[in-house]
Amino acid sequence: xxxxxPRAPAVYFTAxxxxxxxxxxxxxxxxxxERGVAGTSLEDVFAEAGVSSSQIYHYFGDKHGLIRAxxxxxxxxxxxCTDPLASTLDSFEALRAWARFHVExxxxxxxxxxxxxxxxxxxxxxxxxxxxxxxxxxxxxxxGTIASGLAAMRDRGDLxxxxxxxxxxxxxxxxxxxxxxxxxxxxxxxxxxxxLDTALNHIESLAQRTPELA
Amino acid sequence: xxxxxPRAPAVYFTAxxxxxxxxxxxxxxxxxxERGVAGTSLEDVFAEAGVSSSQIYHYFGDKHGLIRAxxxxxxxxxxxCTDPLASTLDSFEALRAWARFHVExxxxxxxxxxxxxxxxxxxxxxxxxxxxxxxxxxxxxxxGTIASGLAAMRDRGDLxxxxxxxxxxxxxxxxxxxxxxxxxxxxxxxxxxxxLDTALNHIESLAQRTPELA
Numbered sequence: 001x002x003x004x005x006p007r008a009p010a011v012y013f014t015a016x017x018x019x020x021x022x023x024x025x026x027x028x029x030x031x032x033x034e035r036g037v038a039g040t041s042l043e044d045v046f047a048e049a050g051v052s053s054s055q056i057y058h059y060f061g062d063k064h065g066l067i068r069a070x071x072x073x074x075x076x077x078x079x080x081c082t083d084p085l086a087s088t089l090d091s092f093e094a095l096r097a098w099a100r101f102h103v104e105x106x107x108x109x110x111x112x113x114x115x116x117x118x119x120x121x122x123x124x125x126x127x128x129x130x131x132x133x134x135x136x137x138x139x140x141x142x143x144g145t146i147a148s149g150l151a152a153m154r155d156r157g158d159l160x161x162x163x164x165x166x167x168x169x170x171x172x173x174x175x176x177x178x179x180x181x182x183x184x185x186x187x188x189x190x191x192x193x194x195x196l197d198t199a200l201n202h203i204e205s206l207a208q209r210t211p212e213l214a
Numbered sequence: 215x216x217x218x219x220p221r222a223p224a225v226y227f228t229a230x231x232x233x234x235x236x237x238x239x240x241x242x243x244x245x246x247x248e249r250g251v252a253g254t255s256l257e258d259v260f261a262e263a264g265v266s267s268s269q270i271y272h273y274f275g276d277k278h279g280l281i282r283a284x285x286x287x288x289x290x291x292x293x294x295c296t297d298p299l300a301s302t303l304d305s306f307e308a309l310r311a312w313a314r315f316h317v318e319x320x321x322x323x324x325x326x327x328x329x330x331x332x333x334x335x336x337x338x339x340x341x342x343x344x345x346x347x348x349x350x351x352x353x354x355x356x357x358g359t360i361a362s363g364l365a366a367m368r369d370r371g372d373l374x375x376x377x378x379x380x381x382x383x384x385x386x387x388x389x390x391x392x393x394x395x396x397x398x399x400x401x402x403x404x405x406x407x408x409x410l411d412t413a414l415n416h417i418e419s420l421a422q423r424t425p426e427l428a
Binding site: 034035036037038039112113114118119120121122123124125126127132135136139140143167168170171173174175176177178179181182184185186187191192194195198199201202205 | 392393405
């Protein structure tokens with residue numbers, strides 16, 4: 001448990017070393033998504049990445065370091081891969097398209113795996129305290145990106161001035177994460193769809209009530 | 215991986231044996247909640263329960279059998295311990311009290327552990343396929359209990375006839391599960407509070423819009 005903090009690649013590794021470290025991290029992230037963190041051994045990562053055990057220890061210290069690298073990878077991947085539409089949510093149409101995207105991803109995946117980043121929370125938080133800051137930062141960035149679109153809608157007058165974009169973003173994000181848990185547990189994409197649609201119905205209803213408030 | 219299905223205690227064990235099996239399951243459930251499934255070894259369970267390794271193998275077959283017993287235990291404990299107010303949700307006051315209860319539990323626990331049952335989904339689903347039915351049944355019972363209260367509110371006229379109690383229960387339950395994930399990841403009970411309050415604001419707003427629909 002001594003070497004939980006992974007070495008900083010920018011300081012210790014050459015460009016080639018960083019690329020190798022990144023490749024191993026991506027392989028580990030994929031395996032941990034497919035099989036769970038507990039279901040992924042270092043041996044699995046060696047075999048899939050085609051590297052030696054000494055390389056894993058060189059780049060990550062130990063399994064703790066590799067897990068932390070995967071959490072940091074998925075935190076960054078959240079807005080690039082997991083939720084690529086998060087930065088577009090500045091209209092009701094965009095919000096509905098975003099919901100459809102997430103439901104379709106679950107249908108394609110047969111509801112396996114849940115959220116690539118969110119599913120790490122239960123698996124990692126309590127046994128790897130060093131990941132706390134990575135989770136907080138990753139989630140805050142993600143929620144903040146959703147909130148930006150909602151703030152633009154409020155500023156434009158699509159949402160009433162009394163609407164709180166941050167609170168609405170938290171509730172939308174909870175619907176996404178909770179819906180994904182339910183969909184994974186019950187292998188039913190309809191649960192995510194209901195959760196997201198209801199959260200969006202609420203946001204649309206705020207707009208419909210604007211005249212009464214004005 | 216051969217002995218994943220735990221033996222049925224009613225068939226194979228005496229009353230004393232069943233009590234011992236139950237006690238070991240409860241200890242394992244507590245450890246897995248505090249340390250995660252991966253962070254709980256069979257040795258930890260032997261030590262905490264004060265039983266021998268041969269008893270674990272006798273009662274559960276192997277770690278797969280013990281994990282499945284814990285999932286079944288938490289599915290039952292959901293309505294008894296984790297969410298004891300779920301069967302009372304037939305008024306707006308009861309719904310707000312329910313939300314406060316869950317937020318207060320998180321404050322007391324310093325946001326550690328998440329949902330005792332929901333946190334097992336990411337940890338267990340993909341590596342223990344035999345638990346699929348246990349998760350589905352447990353979640354459906356829980357959601358159905360929440361839906362019953364909302365159905366009573368609709369039948370009484372507190373919610374409009376157009377409100378779907380099952381869909382609203384799914385969205386409330388997603389707010390709970392998603393809010394718990396966010397609260398665990400960011401160690402901030404306010405996130406759960408916002409998620410639940412927003413979901414309840416939506417349900418209350420349906421009632422406020424009744425006259426327009428009538």
